[in-house]
Amino acid sequence: MNKLVLATRNKNKIEEMKALVSGLGIEILSTLDFPELEEVDEDQPTLEGNALKKARYVHSITGLPSLSDDTGLEVDALDGAPGVYSARYAGENVTYQDNVLKILTELEGEKERSARFRTVVALVTSEDENLFHGVCNGEILTEQRGDKGFGYDPVFKPEGYDQTFAELSSEIKNEISHRGRAVQKFIEFLNK
Numbered sequence: 001m002n003k004l005v006l007a008t009r010n011k012n013k014i015e016e017m018k019a020l021v022s023g024l025g026i027e028i029l030s031t032l033d034f035p036e037l038e039e040v041d042e043d044q045p046t047l048e049g050n051a052l053k054k055a056r057y058v059h060s061i062t063g064l065p066s067l068s069d070d071t072g073l074e075v076d077a078l079d080g081a082p083g084v085y086s087a088r089y090a091g092e093n094v095t096y097q098d099n100v101l102k103i104l105t106e107l108e109g110e111k112e113r114s115a116r117f118r119t120v121v122a123l124v125t126s127e128d129e130n131l132f133h134g135v136c137n138g139e140i141l142t143e144q145r146g147d148k149g150f151g152y153d154p155v156f157k158p159e160g161y162d163q164t165f166a167e168l169s170s171e172i173k174n175e176i177s178h179r180g181r182a183v184q185k186f187i188e189f190l191n192k
């Protein structure tokens, strides 16, 4: 493999995934390098389904190995919500801040705040399709802290750390995060 297309136009994800795969000696492209690619509707009921849908589409148009990521935040006190619906938790076309505020409101007064990020990474090539999973356990704080990262990072404190993902360096986030763990499995697969 000498080229890989990251099947996303999310600049934060591109940055994180590029940092993770930078040592592989592979030219890393993304959806942003192919203006002909259309937005993929993430309408599948599972992270696996959405990840595969995005990577299959990008592979079908570019002909190149394509790697996608679909991520969900599962909050135990909300019976696993928002899960696969994390991007549109506060509604269609909302900001990260809208979703963060919605989680804080839903959990107001709640003591049990355990949660986890779950990522499914899909690799689609001309030969086959593979899925890689990554989980990061933690808890939802009662207020936002930090200005790094994106999405729900300001309210998510990973297990074993005192800081939120938005306070930790990108190096540490990449080492312990859901996405970092899933991409690490992809790298192990490539090295086999």
Ligand code: IMP
Binding pocket: 010, 042, 069, 070, 071, 072, 073, 086, 087, 088, 096, 099, 149, 150, 151, 152, 153, 165, 177, 179
């Ligand atoms: P998707 O994988 O782009 O569908 O992401 C689902 C939702 O989770 C979006 O609202 C993202 O902003 C959020 N999200 C995805 N990855 C992360 C992360 O690493 N930290 C915080 N929020 C994330």
